[in-house]
Amino acid sequence: MSQDRKPAQEYVVIRHRPGYRFRRTAILLVFSIVAAIAGYAAGLAQGGFRFSSVEASNDVLEEELDKLRDSYTEARQQVINLDRGRAIDEQALNQARKTIVELETRIASLKSDLTFYKNIMAPSETSKGLQVDSFSLAPDRQPGAFDFKLVLTQVGNNKSYIAGVVAVNVIGLRDEEKEVIALRDLSQDIEDLGVKFRFRYFQDVEGLLVLPDDFEPLEIQVVAQAEGRKSSQAERTFDWDDLTEN
Template identity: 80%
Template sequence: MVDKRKPEQEYVVVRHRPGYRVRRTLILLTFSLLAGAIGFTVGMSQGGFRFSAVAASNEVLADELETLQDKYAETSQQLANLDRGRLIDKQALNRARTTIVELETQIASLKSDLTFYKNIMAPSETSKGLQVDSFTLASDPQPGAYDFKLTLTQVGNNKSYIAGVVAVNVIGLRDEEKEVIALRDLSQDIEDLGVKFRFRYFQDVEGLLVLPEGFEPREVQVVARAQSKKSSQAERTFDWDDLTEN
């Protein structure tokens, strides 16, 4: 027969220690708080070092920034001084150039006058007596208008006056046909076909001429004739483009 009795139950004996769990919990909590406090202290200490380093860096950067700002201000002032000096130099140079141009113009004018009087007082053998010295034109603000100046001279013998008349004609084209217009018909300053003159050394004839519409000037013809015992005549033709090229 099989013995069907249940095995005997085993029992474990545990020593009863009152308050053990409470003490262990308190110990663990104390160690946790202590570890946290130590970590916080270490962290604050390291953070203090970092804060000190950042503050020191900020001071250095602030000093460098101030130095750079001072250098920038100094350089800007130097640049302004250089620009001002360069402007002054440029202005002085322009004034000097203007003065030089004016002096050159005056010298050229004086040389021209000197040549003019030399030709009158000490002419060559082929240029004595009545001469058509020059004819000049200058543009006027009025369209088609020009200020003109004719200069007649007596070369060589200047002991006595020379008198006579001078005629000026402008030769050109109108409607593709040649046309000759007397200065009298172009200028209100001239009343006669022949302008009277009387002088010992030279005489100028000046005025304003206005070209008619559709007229294309090509030449200016000047014919001067002296009226005396020994009559003489001087002629000269001037190209219009040469007169107006300046």
């Protein structure tokens, strides 16, 4: 009794290798990249990329760099020269300003002297004869000490001398009470209550006065008395603050 048999199925045995597919893919990828690089290099070699052009470009860049360095050095030197020139200009300008101030001060002094002499030689009708022209104070290095200068003038008739005495008093407060101190008691340069004078045009009385520590000066009182044929009196009071504000 025969029976029909189905043909037997064939099986293929494949060895299991973990990671094989991944390694194969990676190898193919590497070969592809290497081939691409090789082709690019060959193209560069044939297509005209030349190392000589790189060297030429490098030479040009070095030349430009040298030029820039020279320009930079020159610019720095110009800045230094300008700074020096500016310093010299500033020094010259400061000196010029100082000279101008000195000249202006001198001009003002000369104008004051000119006015002084004009007033003596060509006075107004109300300012003839003996005059107390001015009194000035300048602080000394010693505390409470001042250099003083009194100027007396004879205005108008200067053909003959005028003579007499002048008294100077400092009026102020001591312990909130008014007090009058003669210049003789404040200055070693003045010996008498009345300082003698004799002149045709003008005379200066100068010296150093020292104030007491507890004395507050307020005014300077000057009284000049001419004697003889030109007997007359001139009196003038000066505010202490006005004399010392500068």
